[in-house]
Amino acid sequence: MNILVCVKQVVDSSVPLEFNASAKDISLEGAAWTVNPADLAAVRMATLIRDQLGDSQVTALSIGPPQSEAVLRKSLAFGADRAVRLDADPANLVDANAVAHLLAALARYLEGSLVLCGAQAADTMGGQTGIAVAVSLGWPVVPSVAELVLVKGKSSLVLKRRLDGGRRAVVEADLPAALTCDPSCVPPHYPSLPLAMKSLRAPIVALRLADLGVSPKVMADLSLLRAVAISSPKPRPKKILAPDSSLSAADRIRAIMAGGVAERQSDILKGAVGEVAVALVARLRHWKAI
Amino acid sequence: MTQESPAGCGGIWVIAERTDGEIAEATFELVCEARKMASRLGPVSVLLTDPAGCGSSPKLGHYGADRVLVMAQGSLATASLRSIARLFTELIRTHNPDLVLFPSTSFGAEVAAIVSASLSLPLVTNCVGLSVDDEGRVLATKPAYGGKVCRTYAPSRRTSQLVTIRSGLVRLDRPDASRRIELVEIACGIPDDTAPVPRLLEMLKPDPFTLDLTEAQVVVAGGRGVGGRENLRLLEELANLLGGVIGGTRVAVDAGWLPFSRQIGQTGKSISPQLYIACGISGAVHHVAGVQDSKLIVAINKDRNAPIFKIADVGVVGDLREVIPEIIAEIKGRPPGINHLDTGRGNRLAV
Numbered sequence: 001m002n003i004l005v006c007v008k009q010v011v012d013s014s015v016p017l018e019f020n021a022s023a024k025d026i027s028l029e030g031a032a033w034t035v036n037p038a039d040l041a042a043v044r045m046a047t048l049i050r051d052q053l054g055d056s057q058v059t060a061l062s063i064g065p066p067q068s069e070a071v072l073r074k075s076l077a078f079g080a081d082r083a084v085r086l087d088a089d090p091a092n093l094v095d096a097n098a099v100a101h102l103l104a105a106l107a108r109y110l111e112g113s114l115v116l117c118g119a120q121a122a123d124t125m126g127g128q129t130g131i132a133v134a135v136s137l138g139w140p141v142v143p144s145v146a147e148l149v150l151v152k153g154k155s156s157l158v159l160k161r162r163l164d165g166g167r168r169a170v171v172e173a174d175l176p177a178a179l180t181c182d183p184s185c186v187p188p189h190y191p192s193l194p195l196a197m198k199s200l201r202a203p204i205v206a207l208r209l210a211d212l213g214v215s216p217k218v219m220a221d222l223s224l225l226r227a228v229a230i231s232s233p234k235p236r237p238k239k240i241l242a243p244d245s246s247l248s249a250a251d252r253i254r255a256i257m258a259g260g261v262a263e264r265q266s267d268i269l270k271g272a273v274g275e276v277a278v279a280l281v282a283r284l285r286h287w288k289a290i
Numbered sequence: 291m292t293q294e295s296p297a298g299c300g301g302i303w304v305i306a307e308r309t310d311g312e313i314a315e316a317t318f319e320l321v322c323e324a325r326k327m328a329s330r331l332g333p334v335s336v337l338l339t340d341p342a343g344c345g346s347s348p349k350l351g352h353y354g355a356d357r358v359l360v361m362a363q364g365s366l367a368t369a370s371l372r373s374i375a376r377l378f379t380e381l382i383r384t385h386n387p388d389l390v391l392f393p394s395t396s397f398g399a400e401v402a403a404i405v406s407a408s409l410s411l412p413l414v415t416n417c418v419g420l421s422v423d424d425e426g427r428v429l430a431t432k433p434a435y436g437g438k439v440c441r442t443y444a445p446s447r448r449t450s451q452l453v454t455i456r457s458g459l460v461r462l463d464r465p466d467a468s469r470r471i472e473l474v475e476i477a478c479g480i481p482d483d484t485a486p487v488p489r490l491l492e493m494l495k496p497d498p499f500t501l502d503l504t505e506a507q508v509v510v511a512g513g514r515g516v517g518g519r520e521n522l523r524l525l526e527e528l529a530n531l532l533g534g535v536i537g538g539t540r541v542a543v544d545a546g547w548l549p550f551s552r553q554i555g556q557t558g559k560s561i562s563p564q565l566y567i568a569c570g571i572s573g574a575v576h577h578v579a580g581v582q583d584s585k586l587i588v589a590i591n592k593d594r595n596a597p598i599f600k601i602a603d604v605g606v607v608g609d610l611r612e613v614i615p616e617i618i619a620e621i622k623g624r625p626p627g628i629n630h631l632d633t634g635r636g637n638r639l640a641v
Contacts, residue, residue: 122435140487
């Protein structure tokens with residue numbers, strides 16, 4: 001069975017970013033590039049599924065210019081069996097639906113039965129592409145996978161997925177299917193040295209749009225969004241109180257940097273323990289907190 | 291109630307968050323956001339998935355909705371997410387609203403992505419700002435690059451636009467009780483769907499000891515006043531009852547009662563749960579700065595002068611080893627006055 005993992009090369013946001021001259025996007029000069037963390041977790045999840053299935057291989061895919069081969073080599077170091085790059089200009093990859101169309105075309109071309117990607121890219125922070133790929137392929141999708149529970153042969157997967165408010169749901173998806181993975185879906189792990197060495201010289205297949213039968217016109221039709229401006233996030237003003245002078249200098253600076261604290265209602269309940277508990281719970285129920 | 295095909299050329303649609311009956315606060319927030327652009331884009335219609343929510347629909351009108359769209363037959367309450375998404379896809383394809391707002395929740399985000407992919411419509415997720423330019427295009431601003439910058443997107447051409455918005459970002463305007471809302475029934479039913487969908491096997495409640503602090507809606511935290519690891523089980527029981535998580539101040543973590551991943555405050559995590567219960571925590575600013583965005587803060591402390599009470603919405607002056615068992619008993623519905631723990635000091639609070 002062919003397991004495909006979509007891996008994206010993103011700008012490393014832990015390195016200081018600058019706006020470009022036209023202030024429409026960040027400056028890519030001197031930007032550090034890295035593999036999207038959620039995608040790397042997806043690679044490892046894919047290898048876990050492969051190892052349980054047997055008779056399967058994991059193919060890492062990436063769409064981008066030649067420099068994006070770095071993330072494919074990283075994927076090989078983390079256990080992918082082979083790597084494929086689809087050559088494309090990142091400027092044409094702004095719209096998630098356009099990207100998903102290409103990934104779906106790749107999935108059909110490579111005859112995949114399971115497609116994994118990271119739940120969200122660290123740069124665009126969209127979270128839609130994986131679901132769009134599933135729609136394009138007509139496959140069920142399990143978004144935000146938090147844990148692999150069981151591989152039921154080649155027919156289905158049982159997974160734990162993340163919902164709102166900390167809840168999780170255990171779901172079963174028949175194959176073929178698409179999964180999007182949270183970065184924490186596998187425990188952290190170093191690549192094995194032999195695999196890392198092998199990845200440095202591994203061949204990477206390079207494909208073009210024409211190989212997949214995708215026309216530039218289709219891509220243009222699907223590119224419905226443009227980034228038109230970039231700005232700094234609006235800071236939320238905070239009232240800063242004078243820090244407690246009994247704290248050390250370091251703690252006082254931390255207190256200033258953390259901002260002030262607003263005072264609240266501070267209703268103190270009085271009475272015997274039992275009565276206070278009743279009053280408190282009634283208050284919480286009234287506020288719909290419980 | 292009128293039976294008609296909602297003749298929408300333009301307009302703003304709000305997709306209500308999926309709940310059991312009551313309309314979620316997130317839906318009201320989306321209505322308020324939609325109202326701001328109604329003068330440029332047209333009337334605000336809310337798409338309710340559960341007709342049981344119809345009872346509260348006048349309230350939607352007070353916050354700025356003009357119409358509520360409900361399914362004529364059947365409820366979507368038991369429908370799969372994919373079926374609901376297919377229904378919305380058909381409705382949006384037919385009626386072409388200018389802008390559709392989805393809540394950025396596990397339901398809304400997935401439905402939005404499905405609709406966007408099915409109809410090839412532009413979708414901008416997790417918007418923090420929306421505006422309409424001179425040409426009537428909606429400009430959507432969202433965080434990017436790990437949240438360090440905000441990027442604004444515009445559509446390349448005139449189509450329906452989809453956005454998702456996280457709850458808690460939009461402040462609710464003052465409701466206007468005189469605004470009337472129109473209830474419109476939608477004739478079309480849920481389209482037949484033979485495509486396979488994932489099957490739900492089990493729903494898991496949050497696990498207090500393993501759930502990430504930043505995800506939890508309820509956090510019960512302990513400080514110096516907890517006294518020792520053995521008293522943590524009281525907090526654990528309370529957290530279990532409320533579906534919440536355990537956290538601690540630096541004191542609790544340094545003393546080894548909790549791992550560092552549970553530390554709340556400047557050197558630990560900043561959290562903003564719906565309910566934060568501070569037990570035996572004095573309220574020094576380096577801890578409190580980490581929880582000040584919580585919706586509701588409850589404080590339990592023996593010392594009536596503890597700074598925590600100034601930033602709490604409601605406080606109890608008392609020993610947590612007496613107070614917490616009473617709270618637990620009250621939540622469970624047992625008669626008050628039954629104390630699990632004999633502290634040897636009786637049940638009276640010194641106030």
